Amino acid sequence: MSTAPKHIVAFPYQAWGHARPLINLTAKLVKLRNINVTLLTTNDFYDRAVSELARSFVPGEEEFAKRIRIVSLGDSQTFAFHRIDDSFKATWEKIAAGEALVCAKSAVQFDALPPPQAAIVDFFAVKPIRAIQEISGKSVKIYSWIPGSTYAVFYLFGPDKLGGRGDIIAKVEAEVKRTGRPFEEVAGELAFIPKGEIVKVPALPPMYDYEYYPQDFPVPMELAIAIFPYVFQTMESCDGALLITAEPYEPEAVAAVKSWYAETGRPAYVCGPLLPPTSATATAKEKQQSTEAVEIQEFLDSTLKISGEKSLLYISFGSLFWPVKTPEQIWAFLDVVMERGIPFILSHASPMAVVPDEIKEKVKAYGKGLLSPWSPQQTILEHPATGWFLAHGGHNGVTEAVCAGVPFILWPFGGDQPMNAVHISEQLKVGYELIEVRTGPAGLHQIYRNGRTPKGTIEALKEEARDVLTKAYGPDGAEKRQRLAALTHAATREWEEGGSALRDVKAFLEKL
Structure with a gap:
């Protein structure tokens, strides 16, 4: 039956x-x-x-x-x-x-x-x-x-015994009852204001709590407090x-x-x-999601022919994130990329991303770069021309890159991204984390694991970009790519x- x-x-x-x-x-x-x-x-x-x-x-x-x-x-x-x-x-x-x-x-x-x-x-x-x-x-x-x-999950939403903050609402309500302060004020303070405390969670290096907020990124507080x-x-x-x-x-x-x-x-x-699963259907349907798909495919194929395998830098901060308050940072990084003659695709899908006309003209004159508001990411990462992925470190993109065997240069904003950046750069050693891109009162604090304090200047950002790109496209980057291959093998099975x-x-x- x-x-x-x-x-x-x-x-x-x-x-x-x-x-x-x-x-x-x-x-x-x-x-x-x-x-x-x-x-x-x-x-x-x-x-x-x-x-x-x-x-x-x-x-x-x-x-x-x-x-x-x-x-x-x-x-x-x-x-x-x-x-x-x-x-x-x-x-x-x-x-x-x-x-x-x-x-x-x-x-x-x-x-x-x-x-x-x-x-x-x-x-x-x-x-x-x-x-x-x-x-x-x-x-x-x-x-x-x-x-x-x-x-x-541990620090942001986990129990106290795993290094988390536990039942934040219960703590907020107790503090409101004790002090008479407004609920929204106390909730915002307990949930989002770092205090310089050391956070210890399973299987990650200790971090200051403000390292969980490396960018001054605008999130409406009323929404954040509601969730x-x-x-x-x-x-x-x-x-x-x-x-x-x-x-x-x-x-x-x-x-x-x-x-x-x-x-x-x-x-x-x-x-x-x-x-x-990899198939002609999967590739075709992904390309349907991007109006620039044909141009991107042609650019990838041309880059492979002209610059060779693993030459291209793919840049994407996902569908939401963007250095909204300091957009000059991404343009400064691009200046270094173009200075070094590296071919690149920059995907700017965030509704907050604005690409000035002067940048569009500069990229057009460069001849080895492409700007796209929405890109077929899996297609790009799996293309033999793609060598590195500059990303915010959101888990979706991390997973795609791991499965494609593409190592990372990470520019985290918040959420799970700072933890992915530490894990990838310090523990797995299959990528680099950019430090001089950090902004805001939390981002410019000292880093617990190495004692480094970001300078927060464009000059320091460019210096770091040159250093990281030199390593990435040299022997050190080759070692990271080889190390990633074992993880790719395990994850894809x-x-x-x-x-x-x-x-x-x-x-x-x-x-x-």
């Missing part, structure tokens, strides 16, 4: 580094089991999500693809989640009742499915997780989607967690999170790397038999 397919709902918050790996996980889930998936997104991400999902299915796999329905909740804005939170709650009421859904972007009506057994929800989605708990109670298992470096202080409580209230990392990249961190969750009888599953990702995701599906 056949049983009805299980139903899973997946909801990432709307940063591409959060959404893309979850999109790719849904494709793997429907190939492993006869299940249906409802993937919730927003109008801004809908087309890109459809293209990204299509990358995981080759001709002959249409039946798998049909089991995933992508439903937009409506319009959204960067750093403004209230409208989407409200739309999520209204949509969840329909999902829980087994009613039909209408996509706000495509206007397609999807037939009703039975209520879901599980929901995979971004750990920043504080209000959506509460909505599921209020509406569905214990009938739906909720798994926190942890879309970044596992190392980052960040609640993440620990939200994670603790969920039934388990899914880590997007590849276990060979940070095995000690994965083990520590699994142990933490096991204390309360909850599973933490590792499921990275979460990239589409995580979804094969015997791999941790395949093992854990199968275990997750069995629990349904």
Whole structure:
């Protein structure tokens, strides 16, 4: 007697580094089991999500693809989640009742499915997780989607015993009661103001707390206060967690999170790397997401022919980050790149990125550079012309570069990026971290592990850029590339038999 397919709902918050790996996980889930998936997104991400999902299915796999329905909740804005939170709650009421859904972007009506057994929800989605708990109670298992470096979880959102700040909200409420100070003031202070304390978390060198904020990057405080202080409580209230990392990249961190969750009888599953399988379809669909894809492919091929293998520097700070307050820093770094005759692609996808006309003219005159507002990143990293990846160190890009065997030059801003930068440069030794790009009152403090204090000048930045690029394109860089090859080999086999990702995701599906 056949049983009805299980139903899973997946909801990432709307940063591409959060959404893309979850999109790719849904494709793997429907190939492993006869299940249906409802993937919730927003109008801004809908087309890109459809293209990204299509990358995981080759001709002959249409039946798998049909089991995933992508439903937009409506319009959204960067750093403004209230409208989407409200739309999520209204949509969840329909999902829980087994009613039909209408996509706000495509206007397609999807037939009703039975209520879901599980929901995979971004750990920043504080209000959506509460909505599921209020509406569905214990009938739906909720798994926190942890879309970044596992190392980052400890200090930012972990328990005190793992070097974290524990239940920040409880501490805020106690301080408000004791002093009578406004909640927002105390929450902002406890969650975001470093005090010069030494942070010790599993398997990372000790760091000052202000090293977690190396850039003066504008994040609306009202949004931050509405999310960040609640993440620990939200994670603790969920039934388990899914880590997007590849276990060979940070095995000690994965083990520590699994142990933490096991204390309360909850599973933490590792499921990275979460990239589409290599295929002509995957490449074509990725290129559909960039209006410059044809030009980029031609530029890569030309660079390979003229400058040779591993000659190109690919620069990207992801879909959100950019040196907004000090844009002169990136142009100064580019001056050094061009001074050394290095071919490059600069992807400036952030909505806050502005490229002045004089820079566009300078790059055009240089003849070996390309500026692109959105780039097919996996295509670029896997091209034989690409030699180095200058990045912010977000986990999505780190994973792509590790799997492509491309070493790093890192310019972290915040979030999980500072931990990735330390791990990659100091522990794995497969890249460099730029120090003189640091800005703001926190960024210009002394670094605990080496006693260095950034000078914070353009002259110092250029000097460091020359030093790092000389090393990267010399014997030292060759050693780092060779060292990375072993990690690439291990990470790219995580979804094969015997791999941790395949093992854990199968275990997750069995629990349904």
